[in-house]
Amino acid sequence: MVRDPSRTGHEDDDQGCRRHHGSGDDYKRRRGLGLNTSPDRARQPLPRPLYLGLAVASIGGPLALAALYVPGAADGSLPSVGLTTALAAAVFVAPLAVWLGYSKQIASSGGLAAFVDAAAGRGAAWGQALVWTVSYFLYLPYTVTYVAYDLLPIVFPGIGPYRAALELLLPAGITLAVLAPIRWLLSGVLALAATQLALMILLGVLEFVHVGAPGSSFVPNTSAHATARATAAISLLFLCASLPLFFGSEVQGGNRTIRAALRTAFLVVAACTLFAVVPLAAIPQQLRGSAIPGLAIAQAYGGRQLAIAVGVATAASVAALIIIEYLALGRLAHAMLRTPLRPTLAAIAVPFIAADAISLINPQRFYDDLLRPSLVALFLSQLVVFTVYPRFLRIHERLRPQDLAVAAIASALMIYGIYTTLTNSGGT
Helix, strand or coil, X not given: CXXXXXXXXXXXXXXXXXXXXXXXXXXXXXXXXXXXXXXXXXXCCECHHHHHHHHHHHCCCHHHHHHHHHHHHHHHHHHHHHHHHHHHHHHHHHHHHHHHHHHCCCCCCCCHHHHHHHHHCHHHHHHHHHXXXXXXXXXXXXXXXXXHHHHHHHHCHHHHHHHHHHHHHHHHHHHHHHCCCHHHHXXXXXXXXXXXXXXXXXXXXXXXXXXXXXXXXXXXXXXXXXXXXXXXXXXXXXXXXXXXXXXXXXXXCHHHHHHHHHHHHHHHHHHHHHHHHHHHHHCCHHHHCCCCHHHHHHHHHHCHHHHHHHHHHHHHHHHHHHHHHHHHHHHHHHHHHCCCHHHHHHHHHHHHHHHHHHHCCCHHHHHHHHHHHHHHHHHHHHHHHHHCHHHHHHHHCCCCHHXXXXXXXXXXXXXXXXXXXXXXXXXX
16 A cells, blocks of 8 residues: 655635645645545435435345344343443444544545554555455345345245355345445435434334333343343344444545534434334234344334334345445445555456355355454454554544543443454354
């Protein structure tokens, strides 16, 4: 990676992307901070609503959190899921605060690697980028397997004989989607994000109507250790909220828009998730313990049509997250290697589709074998970002005790994720 100090990263200011302010702007002029801070001239700045929709869809996706992931992560603490989910959101403020701290100065298609570059140099940035890339290169194909073999057959039982075809068609369709004009694609992501939030609220309303608002959801029902474990597991589910950082050089308003969108998206998704999962404490075990709890609850309390809507939207939320991760991978490679974006995105399709073709040999083993290294790489890549954050502040701003605290909490959460992934068969 070569950075030209003469490049200021402001070529797109005449397009309305005035991202840098005050001393941070002066710093970037001197050092060329940010691993390709400017988008291609051919690309127009992304409007703020599209970026906000991207940020919302990146967290989970949201409906998958409430309908699928949180009930599983809560595990034995599910009767007190309101407490653990609220605590998980509070804990996740630490990673979010670190990303927001970096984003005061950095808006880059290099995303997290640009943060590490500014804190610890290009060598560390390359290492972090490689680990992060391994994580998501593995994530893309095994999540397609999960959608084709585990999610969609539950929504549509008759689809079983066609799962192998879906395993090949889905990555091909995803590739076509990421090669589409970014504004068109993110308009669809925004619509899907709004739909997910609406369904989360509807699910919560149905649950409250049928079972009420159980106060026991906020009372620990197991040991402090089990509650802490469930809290950490749920908190880790928010980790993909960092994906919008890889679109930093493209968004209208730059740093301010990035910070506002990440904060808003997290608060909205956390609130909707909490609203939808609090009643789970009083919902019958046969519903909340089903393969897709949200679908089973919708079926029981709202009928088959709502169940299908929830099931399809849950699968779509996972597929949208695959698309966002694919786009982020392309932007990271574009920033690190200085390659044109669209050819880079097209090149990623080759191993992506090939891996899903290989998965047909044994889909379940393919998923199991890739899940653990992918999660370990993800947590490790984020751990690097969090551990070098105090150094970033010492060099470029001012290090305060609260900054050390959020970096320590965020790092501890990643260490916990690595530990549980390595010691448990199911990861987080």
